[in-house]
Amino acid sequence: MANQQSTVTSDKAPLSFAQKFAFGMGDFWTSIGNIALATYLTMFYTDVVHIPAAQVATLLLVVRLVVAFWDLSVGILVDKTSTRWGKARPWMLVGGVAYGITFFFLFVNPFSNHLLSIIFAWVTYTLVNIAYSTVNVSYASLTSLMTSDVNEKTQLNIFRMTIANVGALIIYVCAMPFINYLFGSTAMGWSVFFGAIAVLIPCGYWYTFSNTREVNGSQHKSSGTTQSVGAHFDALTKNKYWWITLGLNFALWMYNGIANGMATYIAKYVLGNSNLTTVIGLATVIPLIIGLPFAGSFVKKFGKRNSSLVGLILVAAGSFVVFIDPTNVWIFFASIVIRMIGIIPINAALNAMSADVVDYGEWSTGIRSDGIVFSSSSFSMKIAMGVSAAAIAWILSMSGYDGSALSQSAATVNAIVQSFVWIPVAMVVVMAVLLAVYDLDKKIHTVINELA
Numbered sequence: 083m084a085n086q087q088s089t090v091t092s093d094k095a096p097l098s099f100a101q102k103f104a105f106g107m108g109d110f111w112t113s114i115g116n117i118a119l120a121t122y123l124t125m126f127y128t129d130v131v132h133i134p135a136a137q138v139a140t141l142l143l144v145v146r147l148v149v150a151f152w153d154l155s156v157g158i159l160v161d162k163t164s165t166r167w168g169k170a171r172p173w174m175l176v177g178g179v180a181y182g183i184t185f186f187f188l189f190v191n192p193f194s195n196h197l198l199s200i201i202f203a204w205v206t207y208t209l210v211n212i213a214y215s216t217v218n219v220s221y222a223s224l225t226s227l228m229t230s231d232v233n234e235k236t237q238l239n240i241f242r243m244t245i246a247n248v249g250a251l252i253i254y255v256c257a258m259p260f261i262n263y264l265f266g267s268t269a270m271g272w273s274v275f276f277g278a279i280a281v282l283i284p285c286g287y288w289y290t291f292s293n294t295r296e297v298n299g300s301q302h303k304s305s306g307t308t309q310s311v312g313a314h315f316d317a318l319t320k321n322k323y324w325w326i327t328l329g330l331n332f333a334l335w336m337y338n339g340i341a342n343g344m345a346t347y348i349a350k351y352v353l354g355n356s357n358l359t360t361v362i363g364l365a366t367v368i369p370l371i372i373g374l375p376f377a378g379s380f381v382k383k384f385g386k387r388n389s390s391l392v393g394l395i396l397v398a399a400g401s402f403v404v405f406i407d408p409t410n411v412w413i414f415f416a417s418i419v420i421r422m423i424g425i426i427p428i429n430a431a432l433n434a435m436s437a438d439v440v441d442y443g444e445w446s447t448g449i450r451s452d453g454i455v456f457s458s459s460s461f462s463m464k465i466a467m468g469v470s471a472a473a474i475a476w477i478l479s480m481s482g483y484d485g486s487a488l489s490q491s492a493a494t495v496n497a498i499v500q501s502f503v504w505i506p507v508a509m510v511v512v513m514a515v516l517l518a519v520y521d522l523d524k525k526i527h528t529v530i531n532e533l534a
Contacts (some may be wrong), residue, residue, distance in 0.1 A: 104293030106241035113246035138474030146468020157457020168296030177216030178287025186280035222456040224446030226437040254363015317447040337509040339470025369422040377430035385523040386431035
C-alpha cells in the first residue's frame with residue numbers, strides 16, 4: 083500500500099484535499115470522545131449509576147489533574163521518536179487503539195453494588211483519559227509536522243474543527259433519542275450506543291494514520307531528538323507566546339466544558355425536556371460546520387488575534403441573551419447560535435497559533451518542540467476539562483441537586499442558568515486579555531522565511 087511508505091515529503095508542497103480531510107477525520111473521533119465526556123458522562127454517573135454529584139466532581143477533577151501530566155510525557159515521547167512513519171503518527175495509532183478499547187467500558191455499569199460501581203468508574207475513567215491523551219497529543223502535533231506554511235496550518239485546523247463538529251452533531255442528534263426511546267433511559271441504552279462508537283474509534287485513527295504524512299525532519303536543524311527534556315522546557319519558558327496559548331487553551335476549554343455540560347441540565351430541568359439536548363446540540367455545531375470553512379479567508383485577512391477578538395465580543399453579547407427569559411426555548415437557542423458564531427474565529431485559529439509557537443521557538447532558541455508544545459496545550463485543555471466538569475458537579479451539589487428527582491428546586495435551576503452565562507463570560511474576558519498581548523501574527527512570516 084502506498085500509504086505505508088516513508089513519510090518524507092516537502093514541507094513547502096501544498097497539502098492535497100485528501101491529506102487535509104484525512105487529518106481532519108482524526109478529530110472526528112476525538113470530538114465524539116470530548117462530547118461524550120463533557121456533555122453526557124456526568125449525567126450518566128449522577129442519573130444512571132447514581133453516584134452523588136460531589137463524588138462525581140472529585141472523580142472528574144482528580145483524574146483529569148493527574149492524567150494531565152501524562153500529556154507532557156507523550157509530548158516528550160513524540161519529540162524523541164524517529165521512525166519511518168514519522169514522530170507523531172505511530173503514537174496516534176497506538177493511542178487510538180487503546181482509546182477505543184477503554185472507551186468501550188466507560189458507559190457501562192456492571193455492578194449492583196454501589197462501592198464497586200464507584201471503583202469501576204474511577205478505573206475506567208482513568209484509563210480512558212490516559213489513552214485519550216496519547217492519541218490527542220500526537221494527533222495535534224501533526225499540525226506543525228505536516229507543513230510549515232502558515233496558511234496551510236490554518237486550513238488544517240479548519241478541516242479539523244469542521245469535521246470535529248460533524249462528529250459532535252452526530253452525537254447530539256443520536257445520543258439521547260437512542261437512549262431514551264429504544265432503551266427507556268436504562269443503563270443498557272448508554273452502553274450500547276457508546277459501545278458501538280468505541281468499536282469504530284481504532285478504525286478511524288487507522289484511516290488518519292494511513293493517509294497523512296509528516297514533513298522530512300531534516301529541514302529542522304534541531305528536531306528535538308538530540309535535546310534534553312530540560313532544554314526543551316527551558317526554551318519554552320522563555321517563549322511568551324507559549325504561555326499565551328496555554329492560557330487560551332485553558333480558557334476556551336473551560337468555556338466549552340461549562341457551556342456544553344450545563345446545556346444538558348438546562349434542557350432537562352429548565353426547558354423541561356431532556357430530548358432538547360439534541361436540538362441544543364444542533365444549535366451548537368451547525369454554526370461551526372457552516373462558518374468554519376469560510377473562517378480561513380477571514381483569519382488570513384485580519385490575523386488570528388484580531389479575528390478572534392471580534393468573535394469574542396459576539397460571544398459575550400450572545401451569552402447575556404439568555405437572561406431575557408431562561409425558560410424560553412427560542413431565546414435559549416438564539417443565545418447559543420450567537421455564541422457559536424462568535425467562537426468560530428478562535429476555533430479556526432488556536433491550533434494554528436500553537437503551530438506558530440513551535441516555529442517561533444525554533445527561530446528564537448534553536449530548539450524545536452512540536453510534541454511538547456502540543457502536549458502542553460493538551461495539558462491545559464485536560465486541566466480545563468477536569469475543572470469545568472468538576473465545577474458543574476460541585477455547583478449542582480451545592481445547590482441541592484438530586485439526580486433521582488424528576489424536577490429540581492428553584493435554587494438548583496437558578497444555579498444552572500447563572501453558571502451557564504457567567505462562567506463562559508468570565509472565560510471570554512480571560513481570552514480577550516491574552517489575545518491583546520499576542521502579537522506573533524506580525525512576526526510569523528519573517529520567522530518562517532528565516533527558518534527556511
